[in-house]
Amino acid sequence: MDEKINIQLSIDTENLLIDGLLTAEAYKTYCFKKNPYLFLFDTNEMLEEPGDLVLLRTHGDNYIAVNPPVLSLMDCFDGETNLESLFEGLPEEGRRFLVSDVTDDNKSEFLTLTKEEFCVDDGFDVFFRLVGKLYRAHLIVPVDIRWEPVEPVFPSPTPRTPVKPCKPVKPGSAVLLLGDTTGTATAGLLYLASYLRRNGVEAYCQWNDTANTPASLREHTRDLLEKFRPRLVGVSMKWFPHMARVFEICGIVKAYDPGVTVVVGGNSASYYYRHIIENPAVDYVVRGDGEKPFLDICLGRENIPNAVYKKEGKIIETPITYVHDEKNTSDIFLSHLDDIFVSKKDIYSVKNFYINTGKGCSMSCFYCAGGVNVQKHSFNREKPFIRGIDEVRKDLETVKKYTSGFMFDFDLPLYDSLDYYKQIWEGIDLSRYFCEFYFWTVPSAAFIQLAAGTFKHVLLSIDMCSLSEPHRLRLAESGLVKPQPTDEEIISFFDICETYPNVEVQVTPILGLPYFSEEDITRGRFFISRLIENYSPFRISWGRLHAQPGADLSESAGRYRMVSYAKGYDDFMQYSRLNMEAETYPDLDSLNYPYIYSEDSELNRKTGQYFMDIGKMINRRRELREKRFIISRSVAPGALHAAADQLVGLLREEGVGPGSIKNSDGDIDAVNVLDAAGAYYHNRPRVRRILDTVITPEKKANVPLLAEDTQLDEKEFDF
Ligand code: SF4
Secondary structure, three states, X not given: OOOOEEEXXXXXHHHHHOOOOOOHHHHOOEEXXXXXXXXXXXXXXXXXXXXXXXXXXXXXXOXXXXXHHHHHHHHHOEEEEEHHHHHHOOOOOOOEEEEEEEEOOOXXXXXXXXXXXXXXXXXXXXXXXXXXXXXXXXXXXXXXXXXXXXXXXXXXXXXXXXOOXXXXXXXXXXXXXXXXXXXXXXXXXXXXXXXXXXXXXXXXXXXXXXXXXXXXXXXXXXXXXXXHOOOEEEEEOOOXXXXXXXXXXXXXXXXHOOOOEEXXXXXXXXXXXXXXXXXXXXXXXXXXXXXXXXXXXXXXXXXXXXXXXXXXXXEEXXXXXXXXXXXXXXXXXOOOOOOOEOOOOHHHOXXXXXXXXXXXXXXXXXXXXXXXXXXXHHHOOOOOEEOOHHHHHHHHHHXXXXXXXEEEOXXXXXXXXXXXXXXXXXXXXXXXXXXXXXXXXXXXXXXXXXXXXHOOEEEEEEEOOOOOHHHHHHHHHOOOOOOOOOHHHHHHHHHHHHOOOOEEEEEEOEEOOOOOOHHHHHXXXXXXXXXXXXXXXXXXXXXXXXXXXXXXXXXOHHHHOEEEOOOOHHHHHHHHHHHHHOOOOXXXXXXXXXXXXXXXXXXXXXXXXXXXXXXXXXXXXXXXHHHEEEEEXXXXXXXXXXXXXHHHXXXXXXXXXXXXXXXXXXXXXXXXXXXXXXXXXXXXHHHHHHHHHXXXXXXXXXXXXXXXXXXXXXXXXXX
């Protein structure tokens, strides 16, 4: 009789969370455990009125601030002690629990807090609301149900790190660096600001721009100009959809003070430099790598390399002779991070700090603006270069104190990434950090093992140009794209990642490349279903094919039986203006892009449908994940029967008996429900329909073991 029965439970987390339907009593036997993938910041200086709050980041990519009693409580969520035991064992002291959502209000220098206080003296309901809040914030995860009480041991509250005072800003001589889009600017600005500081220039950098309307952009930029009184402003024009926004920023600067020198640099500025310099608000364009040219401009030197500028009514161009390579790599590294940011929150605004490990590319994928030909045109870079091990290690050590995670995205095709990253990470304790790695190919088993063993949590993103294997391989064999993985290589990658609980996967296909057929739609659907059905949740980030400046496909679409909505500068500017003129500046997922379509309109329609269908599959899965979780456990038969009896009692109260229920699905046989506890979980779909038919939501929430219709397995919802 002691033998346990394995069952699966599906819990509606909305009911767990919604006050109206909340029946806290029903959840007293539930157990949670602390999310193992949490990062505790050493400082709270980025928070507005932080008091004793401690800032945390979770693998759900959210920030949350809590007071020390919450930290202590979280340590008690051990997966063994149920909620009732935890509540009963709460210490007399420290019963005021503060949990605060953290947001970025662009008006403030600090991250803004929305505090919620839970006073557990008011009973289990309040404690349960606190649990719901911690669960929603990804601080705890559900694991089990336990009927037997356990004596919890509460640790003492964790003391917080003292706040450091801000450094005063020296007015009048500054150089201000701004990005081109809302959100995070390129990390290249930080490398540039660091370089300028090391060479005696008082440089400041805004890394996170939260101004997403024309009015707020004006107001916010003017505030920065007022605060720093810069003599020179540098604006990054990296990605072409933001060109119009860069011109807007330059115009705001000149309107504030025509005497401020405005310098524009970055990939798009380097490619379209002749157009950019014609803008009346732009004084200089820096082409290619910018450190030395920018410093020369700041210091008023002559013979500046890589520069385009206006002099006595003429436009002067100097050749690109400054190029980052193995000889000057030791000059480029991060420093002065305490000094260069425009606000206390700025450095913390980015979840994963991008560490530059190299530049350029040896490939020339026909849709990409980053290939070797464009690199040569814009940067005079003949071949990619990898940064020196020592410089990159220095960056990691410098950044550790400010960030909760790192991002890398440089593994050259046909290059030994394993050895390089092993040398970079070796001996530096990165075990409390998140890591995001954008792979250009599929990483080896040894690399996955290295990353999983180095970081707390790893997101490995793999690049592929189609979900359909024949399509991928066709393009690669034609030499149009870099080498592509086979399905089996991708599956094997998923298999390996599945063995590491701290590794998450993302795939990044492109929709609508040439030589795509209906057969590829079928293959793509099949492949993604295979991944969904067999593996833990993974992320998919796929973009529709769009034109990029200088890419072969944008300029010669007709050769591939395609139509491109942009070829030259004017076309790209037109789309960029659409972004600038939007009421709210579009985020990355909703930017206006000039797309590239097939000449075959029927194929376009089917490709669009395919995109939507797969989007729905992915969304459905995401919703399921957000709304419910499933736990798998062993339970004593007696306990199961008791719970089943409770359900049966409820049904009887409603007058349910054998053969008594009918609904639009046809006859539903309630005998199974009433007959035996076994049917309670063996016949979940029917039980669900019966419950929906006869029991009110309030009563349903009282059923402690509410099984649901689901084909999903334990792994799928194992957070
Ligand atoms: S898409 Fe191709 S050309 Fe572009 S950066 Fe990646 S590998 Fe290089």
